[in-house]
Amino acid sequence: MRIFSGIQPTGRKHLGNYIGAIRQYVAGQDRGEAIYCIVDLHAITVAYEPAVLRESVYDTAAILLGAGLDPNRCIFFRQSDVVEHPELCWLLSSVTSYGELNRMTQFKEKAGAQRDLVSGGLFFYPVLQAADVLAYRADEVPVGEDQRQHVELMRDVAERFNARFGETLVVPEVRVPEVGARIMDLQQPDRKMSTTGGTPQGTVYVLDAPDQVARKIRSSVTDSGTEVVRAPDKAGISNLIDIIAAVRGTAPEEIEREFDGSGYGAFKQAVADAVIEYLAPVRERYTELRSDEAGLERTLAEGAEKARAIASDTLRDVREAMGVGSGHEVRSGQ
Numbered sequence: 259m260r261i262f263s264g265i266q267p268t269g270r271k272h273l274g275n276y277i278g279a280i281r282q283y284v285a286g287q288d289r290g291e292a293i294y295c296i297v298d299l300h301a302i303t304v305a306y307e308p309a310v311l312r313e314s315v316y317d318t319a320a321i322l323l324g325a326g327l328d329p330n331r332c333i334f335f336r337q338s339d340v341v342e343h344p345e346l347c348w349l350l351s352s353v354t355s356y357g358e359l360n361r362m363t364q365f366k367e368k369a370g371a372q373r374d375l376v377s378g379g380l381f382f383y384p385v386l387q388a389a390d391v392l393a394y395r396a397d398e399v400p401v402g403e404d405q406r407q408h409v410e411l412m413r414d415v416a417e418r419f420n421a422r423f424g425e426t427l428v429v430p431e432v433r434v435p436e437v438g439a440r441i442m443d444l445q446q447p448d449r450k451m452s453t454t455g456g457t458p459q460g461t462v463y464v465l466d467a468p469d470q471v472a473r474k475i476r477s478s479v480t481d482s483g484t485e486v487v488r489a490p491d492k493a494g495i496s497n498l499i500d501i502i503a504a505v506r507g508t509a510p511e512e513i514e515r516e517f518d519g520s521g522y523g524a525f526k527q528a529v530a531d532a533v534i535e536y537l538a539p540v541r542e543r544y545t546e547l548r549s550d551e552a553g554l555e556r557t558l559a560e561g562a563e564k565a566r567a568i569a570s571d572t573l574r575d576v577r578e579a580m581g582v583g584s585g586h587e588v589r590s591g592q
């Protein structure tokens with residue numbers, strides 16, 4: 259079983275990223291051959307600062323390693339170090355439906371948020387994401403709920419490729435966590451927690467200090483009731499139940515039982531304590547890892563080399579199947 263996922267480079271990873279995705283990456287190392295990539299080529303599709311981008315890659319690398327990614331048990335690398343990704347992106351564009359790209363909700367959201375330029379790259383983003391996964395013939399893609407549509411698209415791309423050019427690519431399955439696939443903003447619990455679309459007070463960052471975490475959770479928006487149960491009209495409380503259940507690794511029903519009759523104040527305090535305890539070791543390890551940029555660079559470079567060995571194999575098969583190149587290619591490094 260091969261697992262692949264990608265994550266945007268930013269030092270501002272939040273609790274939604276952690277519970278929806280990062281936690282699954284760590285667990286993936288025990289479930290199969292795990293491959294994870296920091297997608298700096300995706301990050302350039304919206305306005306950005308070149309010098310900040312390079313730093314953000316290190317920030318993200320240190321967060322993921324601090325969370326428990328182990329370069330001896332997974333392949334961990336920077337997307338732009340493996341040129342097969344953009345190459346495969348272009349090759350796959352010929353079996354990607356323009357109409358389907360036009361229906362991507364993340365494109366519409368992000369396009370609407372741009373001030374100066376809606377880049378062609380932003381429109382093509384899901385094709386590059388398809389290339390990320392299909393280059394490794396991955397079986398499974400762990401992501402949060404908001405990425406489901408992108409995985410659906412890459413499945414269509416792989417199926418269309420295989421139908422047109424012969425069985426070459428693996429059609430991957432999405433893996434969304436049962437609890438915590440969509441963590442909501444603490445101030446606006448009808449919107450997902452997000453660095454760009456959410457509220458600052460409603461977003462708990464992995465690197466927030468414990469007192470900031472406590473303040474954000476204690477001041478989270480809830481309803482006028484008192485019962486700690488999940489319900490459609492109790493979006494805030496339902497979100498906090500999901501958060502503490504995910505963090506403790508228990509079922510939401512058990513949380514409801516435990517906090518039956520305890521009131522919102524005590525419940526919020528318990529959520530805050532659990533989240534602080536959960537994030538504290540990550541933050542500590544982050545600080546240590548982030549101070550060694552040369553070490554991070556070495557880890558990413560070693561990961562890229564392993565990644566390239568797999569991706570170049572796939573690219574050779576794809577090029578051959580598509581009639582691109584001489585048809586007598588040998589894998590790089592052989």
Ligand code: AMP
Binds near residue numbers: 280451452
């Ligand atoms: P990004 O930082 O946009 O690259 O997202 C990294 C991962 O976090 C993706 O798999 C997303 O689906 C996931 N994710 C982002 N926001 C949330 C959220 N509010 N709840 C759960 N998962 C999320």
Ligand code: TRP
Binds near residue numbers: 266390
């Ligand atoms: N688009 C994803 C996000 O915003 C990041 C990503 C890029 C990704 N390539 C990927 C996720 C491949 C899974 C697989 O979160």
